[in-house]
Amino acid sequence: MDYLDLKVKFLKGFADRTRLEILESIKDAEKTVLQIVSEIHGNQSNISQHLACLKGCGIVTARQEGKYIYYSLRDEQVRRLLTMFDTVLGDVEQQVASCDKNDQCLCGKSELKCLTKRRIISP
Amino acid sequence: MDYLDLKVKFLKGFADRTRLEILESIKDAEKTVLQIVSEIHGNQSNISQHLACLKGCGIVTARQEGKYIYYSLRDEQVRRLLTMFDTVLGDVEQQVASCDKNDQCLCGKSELKCLTKRRIISP
DNA sequence: CAAACACATTAGTCAATACTAATATATGAA
DNA sequence: TTCATATATTAGTATTGACTAATGTGTTTG
Numbered sequence: 001m002d003y004l005d006l007k008v009k010f011l012k013g014f015a016d017r018t019r020l021e022i023l024e025s026i027k028d029a030e031k032t033v034l035q036i037v038s039e040i041h042g043n044q045s046n047i048s049q050h051l052a053c054l055k056g057c058g059i060v061t062a063r064q065e066g067k068y069i070y071y072s073l074r075d076e077q078v079r080r081l082l083t084m085f086d087t088v089l090g091d092v093e094q095q096v097a098s099c100d101k102n103d104q105c106l107c108g109k110s111e112l113k114c115l116t117k118r119r120i121i122s123p
Numbered sequence: 124m125d126y127l128d129l130k131v132k133f134l135k136g137f138a139d140r141t142r143l144e145i146l147e148s149i150k151d152a153e154k155t156v157l158q159i160v161s162e163i164h165g166n167q168s169n170i171s172q173h174l175a176c177l178k179g180c181g182i183v184t185a186r187q188e189g190k191y192i193y194y195s196l197r198d199e200q201v202r203r204l205l206t207m208f209d210t211v212l213g214d215v216e217q218q219v220a221s222c223d224k225n226d227q228c229l230c231g232k233s234e235l236k237c238l239t240k241r242r243i244i245s246p
Numbered sequence: 247c248a249a250a251c252a253c254a255t256t257a258g259t260c261a262a263t264a265c266t267a268a269t270a271t272a273t274g275a276a
Numbered sequence: 277t278t279c280a281t282a283t284a285t286t287a288g289t290a291t292t293g294a295c296t297a298a299t300g301t302g303t304t305t306g
Contacts, residue, residue, distance in 0.1 A: 004140055007212055011138040016264080017131050033283055046265060048284055058215030067273045067282050077211045084207060088200045089130055092181030139294080156253055169295060171254055190252050190303045 013057030014085070018042065019050050023073070023082060026060065030072035136180030137208070141165065142173050146196070146205060149183065153195035 001009075013019065021040040025031060031039070037047050051071055054060040059078055063070045073079050124132075136142065144163040148154060154162070160170045174194055177183040182201055186193045196202050 003212075003216075004143055006216060007143060007208060008138060008140050010212055010215060011134065011143075011208065012263095015131060015134040015138040017127055018264080020127055020130060020134075034281095043266070044283075045267075045285085049264080052284080064273095069283065075214065077214055081207060081211055084204060085130060085134065088204055089126075089133055091198065091200055092133060093126075093129060135293095141294080157251095166296075167253075168255085168297075172294085175254075187303095192253065 010057050010059070013054055013059045016050070018046070019054055022047065022050055022054065022071075023059070026072055027079065027082065030063070030070040032068045032070055036071070133180050133182070136177055136182045139173070141169070142177055145170065145173055145177065145194075146182070149195055150202065150205065153186070153193040155191045155193055159194070 014023075018040070021042075022036055025036050025039045033044065033048060033051065036042070036051075037044050040047075051060065051062070055062055055071075059074055060071050061074050063072070073082075137146070141163070145159055148159050148162045156167065156171060156174065159165070159174075160167050163170075174183065174185070178185055178194075182197055183194050184197050186195070196205075
C-alpha cells in the first residue's frame with residue numbers, strides 16, 4: 001500500500017454521512033459506543049463497524065475503561081481538519097448544492113440518475 | 124440535500140485515487156484534459172468523468188479557451204486543504220498503514236477479507 | 247461545409263461498500 | 277459461576293461507485 005492509497009483510505013474515512021455524524025458527536029468529548037448510538041440514529045452493529053473504520057483510518061482513538069470503550073478524535077490535527085472542512089465548505093456550498101446535473105461517480109449520481117430515468121420514462 | 128450531504132459529497136470528491144492524482148497533476152498549474160490524461164495513467168473518458176465529479180464537488184474549476192478546457196484547483200482554500208491532508212497524514216501514516224485487521228466498510232476491507240477467507244480455507 | 251480535434255455523455259458491467267440481523271467476546275456484578 | 281451489559285464480528289444483501297467502450301457535442305481549420 002503506497003502513500004496515495006493511504007491518503008485515499010484516510011480521506012474515505014471522512015466521506016460518509018454516518019461517520020461524519022459520529023465525528024460530530026465525539027468532536028468535543030469522548031463517548032462510548034452506546035452513547036454515540038443513541039445520539040445519532042444508528043444501530044449498534046453499524047456504528048461499531050464505522051468506529052472500527054474510523055479507528056483504522058487513524059481518525060479516532062479508543063480507550064477502554066472497564067466494560068466501556070470511549071472513542072474520541074485522534075488528535076488536534078484531526079479536529080482542525082474537521083473545522084477546516086466547514087470553513088472551506090462555506091465557500092463551496094453554493095456551487096456544490098447546485099450541482100444537479102452530475103451523473104457518474106459519486107457526486108449525487110444515483111439520486112439523479114433516478115430523476116433522469118424517470119424523465120426518460122415520462123417526459 | 125442538507126448540509127451533511129453536501130459535506131459528504133465534497134469529501135467524497137477527494138476520496139479516490141484517480142481524483143487525487145488529477146489534483147496532484149493540476150495543483151500548481153492549470154491543465155487541459157489531455158494533458159492530465161497523459162500525465163497520469165488514465166483514459167480520456169474516465170478522466171473526463173472524474174473531472175466532472177471534481178467540478179461538481181466544488182474542488183476544481185474549468186475555463187474554456189477555444190477548443191481546450193483548462194482545469195485548476197478551485198481556490199487557495201482547496202490548495203490549503205490538500206496541503207493539510209499531507210500534514211495530518213504524516214502523523215497518522217504509521218497507524219493507518221498498520222491497520223490490517225479492519226474489515227467491513229472501506230478501510231481496506233475487500234483486500235483483507237480475501238486474506239481472511241484464504242486463511243479460513245487453508246490455515 | 248467537411249474533417250479533425252478536444253472533450254463530454256451514455257450505457258453496461260463489475261467491484262467496493264453500507265446496512266441489517268444474528269452471533270460471538272469480554273467485562274463487571276450478583 | 278452465571279447473568280447482564282457493552283462492544284465486536286460475521287454473513288448476507290442491496291446500493292453505490294469506478295471503469296470501459298461507444299457515441300455525441302462543440303470548436304477550429306482546411
